Amino acid sequence: MNIRTIDYKNNKIRIIDQTKLPHKLVYINIERLEDLWQAIKIMRVRGAPALGAAAGLGMYLGIKDYRGSDWLGFSRRLNKAAKYIASSRPTARNLFWGIERVCLVAANNKKQPVAKIKKIILSEGKKIMQEDMASCRKIGAYGSKLLKDNSTVLTICNAGILATIDYGTALGVIYRAKEEGKKIKVFSCETRPLLQGARLSTWELYKQDIDVTLIADNTAAKLMGDGQVDLVITGADRIAANGDSANKIGTFNLAVLAKYHKIPFYVSAPQSTFDLIIKDKAGIKIEMRKPEEITSILFKKDIAPKKSRVLNPAFDVTPHQLISGLITDKGIIRPPYFKNISKIFLGK
């Protein structure tokens, strides 16, 4: 695609600063782990697959300046970086997966000189990016089979280019369908509070020349009731072994509305979003964010009485019973999920 969310160039992580969209397309370079932590926290970079890559590359930022040559000291530094990155945001599985992957490859090479391990870590971070690019294209290829010419898809938040390296999961399905010559119409829920649907999805869908209509999140039921939605496709931040899927707050709403209206509801995510150690939604930690995300719009204009009491969970969990299928890089998983997720990823 013509947009790249994360890259590693000239010894720096280069990201699109998504807080500046849709007004300006600004790339920033990150050299210090603290700046990456902050960028994740305030969501300059966001989206589960993108966070996996950011975490992987961030691990390199955390150790690249280590002066010693001993594994013990190096591994302490590595663990410190791991804990630090892990403290940025709790819900997206990929962030932890990126960290763990780097820790594992380092441990597997602990007999190598530290300088070599550093190179291996950087190359692992880059590999995560490469793999994501391939994964998203596989998700797109599997998912696009669900779309016919003139299908209308409803989506929420941004599970597109900007949530991955360069292609997207939910929106990747749409991009692939377009590549296959299908005309797809998209309804993008604006996605309060941080408006990723309005700011990011609408922006990138325009750039890719997809027919997109922006709606308030509140309009979803009416649209479905009016017969204007063929299917819902969302991304995911963490998927439990039974298929329960955490994603942006409001996703669960759409799943219930889709069920009521008998509209298929799909979740799209790469294997790295699955957390098979967690049995079901009870094990998924939901990030709670600042009240100011609700009491103001993008921290600018107040829209509620000052000091309003606010509840601001960033995610909800859609129970697997409401999900028609999980579009993954290994194929579309159908119910029964516990059995079929295990089969596709663990081969048993």
Place this chain on the structure above:
Amino acid sequence: MNIRTIDYKNNKIRIIDQTKLPHKLVYINIERLEDLWQAIKIMRVRGAPALGAAAGLGMYLGIKDYRGSDWLGFSRRLNKAAKYIASSRPTARNLFWGIERVCLVAANNKKQPVAKIKKIILSEGKKIMQEDMASCRKIGAYGSKLLKDNSTVLTICNAGILATIDYGTALGVIYRAKEEGKKIKVFSCETRPLLQGARLSTWELYKQDIDVTLIADNTAAKLMGDGQVDLVITGADRIAANGDSANKIGTFNLAVLAKYHKIPFYVSAPQSTFDLIIKDKAGIKIEMRKPEEITSILFKKDIAPKKSRVLNPAFDVTPHQLISGLITDKGIIRPPYFKNISKIFLGK
């Protein structure tokens, strides 16, 4: 209550300019029908019952300066005012009911001198206000029986003091429960696009010392799933003979979510919101509003690409099957609605 949304004083309609809330409580005086039309259009005054009173008083503004003394000329002027007010917003039944009521009382007195008919019309406008104050208190009294001490109510938009003369329908139920010594907790959906929940309901609930927590509309499913909502109460803009209820966009979403979670869902409205000529939702006209309500926040800060295609219906219709009961000034109506609505209002 200590707040009065609409009044008639010194030959002027005095309203709270709700576009200025929650920042400033500003009263404005309206002397010209054109200014009232504009105030309704841009929602300085809104809420179905308040619009009924505004329309009734507006009819007086439309005829008070008529110079002639002939019924024919006067009635032409009256009809012109009626058509003009009716063109402001299409969905709330009360607006048309207020207009029709004034037209009827004028026609019934057409043999009187024009000066006398003018007085009768003004007095009809004031009567609508008085009746609304009484109606809301009856709705409150019937509805509060549904609430126990420590009940938690979810609501959307503003069906409170600011949607009526001085008490509210959905929020009136909560005020009454409080007067009865019950402690009620309220979750207020912020209600995109125009944020009446964040700007108006949160503001007036604070003023009335009610425990209110503001949420993004997207948080409703999670809250219900977490067992934090005992019942949903909303207002209505127009209710068909079969109970199908138009209300602020997003209400239908809440009704579906409540059904899924087995949470009672109530609609509260005075008789003047019922439109018994309309059989079901197919007959309810839904107002479509400007894209800028979605692409910017309160017309200030852009949040989506310029010229985004937008769909912005101001209302949706909740099918009667999803409604546990209609809390009216004549009692709580239960299913079967077609039969019971007819019985309570028409006595047959």
